[in-house]
Amino acid sequence: MPIALLLAGFAGTTVLSSAPDGPAPRAAVDVDVRDAAGGVDNDARVSILTDDDWARFDVVPNRVFVKFRPELGDQGRSDLLDEMDAEVSSSYGRMVPDTFCLEIEEDVADFLNRHRFRGDVLEYLEPVYVMEFFDNIPNDANWGSLYGMNRINAPAAWDDHVGDEDFSIAIIDSGTDPSHADLADNIWSNPNEILGNGVDDDGNGLIDDSYGWDFYDNDANPADQNGHGTHTAGTVGARGNNGIGVVGVMWRCNLMVFRVGNQSLSSQAILDSLQAACVNGAKVSNNSYGGGGFSSTFSNLIQSAGNNYEHIFCAAAGNGGTSSASYPAAYTHYNII
Missing domain, CATH: 3.30.70.80 (Peptidase S8 propeptide/proteinase inhibitor I9)
Structure with a gap:
């Protein structure tokens, strides 16, 4: 199934509970x-x-x-x-x-x-x-020539479905350039927040989180300071059929932006972002990073995202050339792709 249809269809289905990943809770110790x-x-x-x-x-x-x-x-x-x-x-x-x-x-x-x-x-x-982004982004504006779109048969999917402007996807990354010509029309806008009034209008603890949040510097400006997140956002949801730039898998979508660092990433900022994404209605998140060991907290939150928010967690397997994935892709929950 083409990935654009897979993500849109799977995120709207009823989800089932899964067995906990990792060690079970221990009995109380005297x-x-x-x-x-x-x-x-x-x-x-x-x-x-x-x-x-x-x-x-x-x-x-x-x-x-x-x-x-x-x-x-x-x-x-x-x-x-x-x-x-x-x-x-x-x-x-x-x-x-x-x-x-x-x-x-x-x-x-x-x-x-x-x-x-x-x-x-x-x-x-x-x-x-601490986690880190897997890939380095070259400075060539035409990097890759979008060969991947044909590899996943995206044109065939686009014949049937080019996305949904009400479908929210969280980009948990180095931030995103919200003014980018190919992204600006697809950036999520928080309907319950009034931009610039200095008030937490939606009561979620984040003031003026109009299009996402920077959990690395803890402010309302998740603009990209690395380039990785803007590239990732473009792969997921660069505006299609607008005559400029490139095109994402989803021509129409809402990109919810979260900044979690530049290269070294705290898993705290990542999980803060995942929770905010779920609470704000994102049905999919893109997570192009990895590292560290098994974490019960990370595992439990991914499982809860699927069970309680029907959320699909897309994780990069890693660039190390090994047969096994890095965390968080190595967790075994049903809602991880």
């Missing part, structure tokens, strides 16, 4: 087991780290992902944050309950080691991995 002091047998202690080999990968220096046990409650969670000398940086409650990104004061390795046996209050604990 409070007496959480610390080796007092002669507690080390064999009785169970690490709640998602991946004990996390240090093989680059991580964000002052962030961790956690999932609190639901029985902890608001006050218990607040008390635990004080004890940890941490504060909430991002909440993913709209996607997965009790899941947060925390800003911490100490070294990530020290923090993970100090709290790795806190199964009495946490379901899991993990670092925030």
